[in-house]
Amino acid sequence: MIAIIDYKMGNLRSVKNALSKLGAEYTVTDDPAAIIAADKVLLPGVGYAAQAMANLRERGLVEVIRGLRQPVLGICIGMQVLCRYSEEGDTPCLDVFDTDVRLFKAQEGLKVPHMGWNSISNLDSKLFKGVDEGSYVYFVHSYRPGLCQDTIATSNHGGLFSAALKYENFYGTQFHPEKSGDVGERILSNFLAL
Template sequence: MKTVIIKYNAGNVQSVMYALDRIGATYLLTDDEAEIRSADKVIFPGVGEASTAMAYLRERGLDRVIPSLKQPVLGTCVGMQLLCRYSEEGDTTCMGVFDVDVRRFPAQPGFKVPHMGWNSLTDLKGPLTEGLPENAYVYFVHSYCADVCPETSAVCNYVRPFSAMLQKDNFYAAQFHAEISGNIGQRILENFLKIDTRN
């Protein structure tokens, strides 16, 4: 099986590579369109700022390539947000795979932004959450989040409920860092790699 990690200016690729090493997966880090299209699975990670990341993707045509992919795609953190319709961060039009907007957490006494640390997942749905207990804990670092919507496959609550995970067709996404979320994150990555590419 060929797994590709998309290389771009907001990818936290090193920790993703370590996580894949731990579960014995082989992978290729690339921004080459042909390599991405020929992969069985595609991982689209992210740490950074939405508008500069989208500008980089547009310069290389990856904003066109990624939404057109037919194999399973997993976006994480900023990678998830860029798969949404719009982000308030930098007033950014994103790729629109998920029909939902990304907004900054509102200021509220007792809550620090960014949302940083371990928090729980509820309302779990879909193949990525197979075998996960309700209220499983994962690790977040973010100031912006996607609203809860019909494509939400897991919810987290911080200031307000938000989409911790999304799924639409062959696209999967997680706001948290699965690669540093211990056994739960490892199970999510394993579940992603097990998704039947023939679906």
């Protein structure tokens, strides 16, 4: 059973649809016991990082998530809150991944939000089994995690940033695998197979 953590950060429908398509059983929950008991945990979400952290605290989930031992996948804001700190609302985060999340620096011709299909490189994890270097995935975000020792994929938008991170049993993707066509499906099914 997969637990999708529901902490009121955006629509979960596309994540649920993607799991259904892959034949995975899931439950949508904010109950600590159900999350701890799950085989795998998904932390999705879109929105504002400081709000995401407030919602996790309100539900008593900060220590619960940090203590998880099964595979955990954070997507988009769910990945960002697994980092040390986010500039978006100046908030400390869960401090799993060894990097901070910062706004894309304004520069000539750089569109923010970073929205659309971009390629991922330096793929270095079982999460990307069967995924070619340079494959395109779908991003929508204005803040991005920096490079660090936990980086398992990079992308470039006015400079390199972490497109995916891993620390022990924790994984995170800045892009949306649930919206990234066949490549995204492959990444999700790799996560389910961990």
